[in-house]
Amino acid sequence: MPSPIIRIDNITKTYGPLTVLDGLSMDVMPGEKLALIGPSGSGKTTILRILMTLETINGGHIEIDGEQLYHMPKAGRLVAADEKHLHKMRKKIGMVFQHFNLFPHKCVLDNITLAPMLTKGVAKAAAEKRAMELLDMVGMADKARSMPAQLSGGQKQRVAIARALALSPKIMLFDEVTSALDPELVEEVLNVMRRLAAETDMTMLLVTHEMGFAHDFADRVLFFDKGRIVEEGKPESIFKNPRQERTQTFLRKIIAAGHRV
Amino acid sequence: MIDWSGYIGLILQGALVTIELTVLGSALALIMAFAAGLGRLSRFAAVRTLATVYIEFFRGTSIFVQLFWVYFVLPFAGLTLTPLQAGVLALGLNVGAYGAEVVRGAVRAVGREQREACVALNLSRYQRMRHVILPQALPLMLPTFGNNAIELLKGTAVVSLISLTDMTFQAQVVRAQTGSTLIPFATILVLYFVMASAISAGMRWLERRATRGLDGVRA
Numbered sequence: 372m373p374s375p376i377i378r379i380d381n382i383t384k385t386y387g388p389l390t391v392l393d394g395l396s397m398d399v400m401p402g403e404k405l406a407l408i409g410p411s412g413s414g415k416t417t418i419l420r421i422l423m424t425l426e427t428i429n430g431g432h433i434e435i436d437g438e439q440l441y442h443m444p445k446a447g448r449l450v451a452a453d454e455k456h457l458h459k460m461r462k463k464i465g466m467v468f469q470h471f472n473l474f475p476h477k478c479v480l481d482n483i484t485l486a487p488m489l490t491k492g493v494a495k496a497a498a499e500k501r502a503m504e505l506l507d508m509v510g511m512a513d514k515a516r517s518m519p520a521q522l523s524g525g526q527k528q529r530v531a532i533a534r535a536l537a538l539s540p541k542i543m544l545f546d547e548v549t550s551a552l553d554p555e556l557v558e559e560v561l562n563v564m565r566r567l568a569a570e571t572d573m574t575m576l577l578v579t580h581e582m583g584f585a586h587d588f589a590d591r592v593l594f595f596d597k598g599r600i601v602e603e604g605k606p607e608s609i610f611k612n613p614r615q616e617r618t619q620t621f622l623r624k625i626i627a628a629g630h631r632v
Numbered sequence: 633m634i635d636w637s638g639y640i641g642l643i644l645q646g647a648l649v650t651i652e653l654t655v656l657g658s659a660l661a662l663i664m665a666f667a668a669g670l671g672r673l674s675r676f677a678a679v680r681t682l683a684t685v686y687i688e689f690f691r692g693t694s695i696f697v698q699l700f701w702v703y704f705v706l707p708f709a710g711l712t713l714t715p716l717q718a719g720v721l722a723l724g725l726n727v728g729a730y731g732a733e734v735v736r737g738a739v740r741a742v743g744r745e746q747r748e749a750c751v752a753l754n755l756s757r758y759q760r761m762r763h764v765i766l767p768q769a770l771p772l773m774l775p776t777f778g779n780n781a782i783e784l785l786k787g788t789a790v791v792s793l794i795s796l797t798d799m800t801f802q803a804q805v806v807r808a809q810t811g812s813t814l815i816p817f818a819t820i821l822v823l824y825f826v827m828a829s830a831i832s833a834g835m836r837w838l839e840r841r842a843t844r845g846l847d848g849v850r851a
């Protein structure tokens with residue numbers, strides 16, 4: 372039995388008076404594909420942002436790949452992580468954002484090679500070779516020299532996925548990566564992600580409102596409400612036989628809103 | 633009849649001093665603008681305070697008073713400057729304080745999403761600034777920097793008060809010696825305008841270069 376690659380232990384997250392996560396605990400196994408679903412404001416994005424160290428936590432511990440994320444050992448005690456420790460931990464994690472967040476002043480290829488060259492010291496030629504392989508995988512090899520402004524949303528998001536993959540993280544976080552896209556562009560991005568899920572052993576956490584995709588993609592689905600896991604299980608059981616009333620209500624609303632399951 | 637060629641030569645000598653002041657003053661202003669503008673965004677409170685004090689002080693007092701302090705008061709503190717050094721220092725510090733706000737505003741205008749992408753890609757603080765934030769902030773700064781440089785050019789005339797022989801100073805000399813006001817001041821009017829136009833044109837060229845490929849991105 373391998374040990375979890377992500378261990379979230381009793382974490383708390385507050386924004387001023389608002390408690391978003393209240394004693395959340397969950398484990399993720401290496402290679403697992405996890406879908407996080409739930410109503411707006413339930414804290415799904417917050418969890419991913421915490422794992423990417425874009426937010427801090429107010430209490431609890433997170434262990435990534437056997438090491439504390441927000442803490443580090445010092446003189447036999449655990450103290451708050453400094454920038455150097457965070458830098459080390461971030462190597463294990465990559466994230467794809469809802470709004471792509473490509474660098475508009477750099478061409479597609481440079482968007483992808485920037486971080487490997489700067490953070491891993493990869494030589495330019497090697498970085499570009501790897502970038503072209505990734506662009507090929509996401510079907511964007513012919514756009515290597517385009518500027519982001521010249522791309523459609525779906526193309527931008529495929530580049531953003533390649534950019535995150537270029538650092539070879541063990542864990543990838545996807546936050547509603549298709550919800551800023553025109554409907555006809557959603558499928559091209561989902562196809563890339565299906566291939567990723569099938570062909571790599573990366574651990575993936577996906578926040579999505581695309582229930583059909585969550586069903587196909589995930590090994591395990593977590594249903595969140597108000598910062599807590601209400602129900603979790605295999606996609607078949609969550610989507611076909613949800614036990615909790617809140618899950619049932621949520622899925623009914625989603626289907627009524629025109630999303631397929 | 634007055635032989636104007638000698639007098640015009642005098643004004644052109646003054647023009648060289650004005651150009652020298654403008655170029656050196658702008659260089660200092662640029663350095664100060666980035667130092668103080670980024671200083672205001674520092675993680676360290678002491679650095680932020682220092683930058684704020686500098687900016688507020690130099691924006692809150694007139695260039696005229698600053699020049700007199702630099703030239704006439706600093707010697708009492710053991711620092712004697714030539715008129716040119718004093719002029720460059722006063723102009724550079726003064727305009728740099730305005731430029732600092734431009735730098736700060738432009739850096740802040742590069743959105744949170746860009747910074748978060750940098751964190752997700754594990755860039756260090758320095759790398760984020762150097763490779764992602766500043767290249768996007770720079771095109772936002774250039775138009776205002778152009779205005780600042782022109783303000784600085786116009787401000788150079790105050791140095792004639794500390795008897796630096798810039799263009800305005802020489803025009804006054806010519807006026808005193810010839811009794812003609814129209815010709816020397818019409819000459820420097822044209823010269824100031826030509827210099828300001830040169831700055832504008834240079835800035836537009838820089839802007840075009842800096843925004844190449846960014847079309848359609850900036851709102």
Ligand SMILES: Nc1ncnc2c1ncn2[C@@H]1O[C@H](COP(=O)(O)OP(=O)(O)OP(=O)(O)O)[C@@H](O)[C@H]1O
Pocket residue numbers: 386389391409410411412413414415416417418
């Ligand atoms: N920076 C912030 N400041 C204050 N409150 C915030 C901040 N970010 C998130 N919140 C609040 O935290 C709660 C959880 O937000 P989060 O973005 O994690 O929800 P979500 O499950 O991703 O929702 P959605 O499906 O709409 O994306 C919400 O109530 C939100 O308003």
Ligand SMILES: [Mg+2]
Pocket residue numbers: 415416417547578
């Ligand atoms: Mg969200």
